[in-house]
Amino acid sequence: MNPTEPVLIYGLGRSGRGVARFLAAQGVRADWLDARPSPDDEALTTALGLTPGDLTRSYATVVAAPGVPIDHPDLDTLRASGAEVIGEVVLAARMRPTLPMIGVTGTAGKGSTTVLIAHLLRVCGLNALEGGNIDPPLLDVVDHAEVAVVELSSFQLERVPGLRLPVAVITNLGVDHLDRHRTVDAYHAAKLNITAGQEAGDVLVLPAGLDVPTRATVCPFEAVHLRLVDGSEVLPLSELPEGIHPANAAAALLATEALLRHLGHPVEVEVLAGGLRSAQPVSGRFETVARVGNVQFVEDSIATRTIAVQAALERARPPIAWLVGGRDKGADLAPLRRAAQGRVSRVIAFGEDGPALAAGLGLPSTTVVGADGDDTMQRAARAGLDALPGHGTVLLAPIGTSFDQFRDYKARGDAFRRAALALVHATTETPA
Known part of the structure; x- marks a missing residue:
């Protein structure tokens, strides 16, 4: 340049x-x-x-x-x-051509997988930093990293001409951002740009059974075991820390192995096993933020994609009071209706499109309206607690984006966290 x-x-x-x-x-x-x-x-x-x-x-x-x-x-x-x-990713690649980069995309799980890969690489002795769609911006870390692990959204992948990644990861392909891409095919085409510039000798990690056009070597992962390419078991699933999704761990493990081999760095099973055991879930991704008696409050504010919301519904302990709302971006509700059957006792609708989303789900619902985002979330958390029989989960997996009432999904999650902690305080106060 x-x-x-x-x-x-x-x-x-x-x-x-x-x-x-x-x-x-x-x-x-x-x-x-x-x-x-x-x-x-x-x-x-x-x-x-x-x-x-x-x-x-x-x-x-x-x-x-x-x-x-x-x-x-x-x-x-x-x-x-x-x-x-x-975009910023191609700018980084051109200005820092010797910096190895791992790219991670997918409809759900890409942020958690990005963080986990960087963690595993650091455990293996490399100065790996994450950036891109996840904080911080990629260009803030490229001059401080030995390896960059880059979370890539479909928006970023629309503008990556000539980008070649030695290792790329697709966590899954579902439906998302139809308000931007208009069709599922266009959305998937943007995602697949992550491998468009790869050549023989590069590695593409993706779910077993997902067939995509690529010149790279394909390394499929499954959420049923944590293995290296040669089949060596690194860690039993039962030893994964709470909050680390098996699919994300399986993908991260293969991506880490591929990058280590690309750099000529040793691949040590025990070191990788220790890295998996010490991994921490990313804040705001299906995180238990409070408990009131036998009711847990789970924050998954980033769950605006059908596949991510479905995963949250399947993981949460029933009965579930499900907080749904924000601004709809064209979510496919059919899989969510199926996932909610027998698990969700009530939908708590909030925000701009909450009532419409609740109607589309066809489940018993309560609508809350607040003066602002914080007040709305306080009312929603209270309604969720009241809807449960003294046990279960109040789950914020909202489907809609946050931009109707909040700056971003983190601000919405923080509001839910404050609301849940306020309920803990209110229920543990000793009467005068």
Whole structure:
């Protein structure tokens, strides 16, 4: 990349700010465009000396944020003037070509699998850092890592021309983001870009039975055992820590082995077994955040994909008071109706599309309405507790996105956590 030619950063936010910091540190001139920059965005661009961009200018490279649709009219205009549109992952790969990267995608489990791979690599003695769709942005870690483990969303994978990964992981393929991709085929096509640039000698880890076009060596995993490619058992499933999903562990194990072999690093079964035993679940992924008597409150705010919500329903201890709401993004409810049968005693609907989602599920429901997100979640948690017979699970696996009432899924999860802890406090107070 020629430092004398300006790069256009299209879309700021978390990813775009990472791009801005990285380019400024490399001495690369950059302009920026964002339809709704936050005060933090504008302060950062001013501090870094970035110039507001202009669609009438000619740019060789545009780094677009994941939230910007690939067919956005402005990106079409820039491409028509000769610009190449890429994302932060390709920028990292081009600017740091010797940095090994593992890419992880999937409809569910990609964040947890990303974190687990990085953990296993660190246990094996490598300075592995995670980034990308998961915090922090990838470009914030590339100069501090020996290996980068990158969570890749379908949005990011729309803009990865020429990306070649020595190891790629597909955790699963379900249905998601139809509000953006419009069809399941288009969504899956974006996901499969993770292997489009792979060649013979590279490795693709994916679920057994999933057939995808690739030139890479395929390493299938199953959630019934934790084995290396040669069949050596690393750890019995019974010894996995609570909260670590077997499928994520099986995929992470094979990906870690593949990267170690790619680097010529020894693969030691006992070291990997110790890494699995010491693994910690990612906060906010099916996490028990409180207990009131024999009722547990489980936060899975990130569960907005059908496959992830289904997994939460299957793992939660019945009877379940299921908190459903937010903004619907086209979820397939049929599998959820089946998963809920005999397990869910009541749906607690909240937020913009909660009542419609509850109606589509066809289960007994209660709708709560609050003054704001925090108040709504307090009412929902209380209604969930009241709906149970003194035991079971209040489960936040909301189906809808958080953007109707919260900044993001983490803020929604934090609100649920506060609400659950408030109920613990209220039920343990000693009367005066």
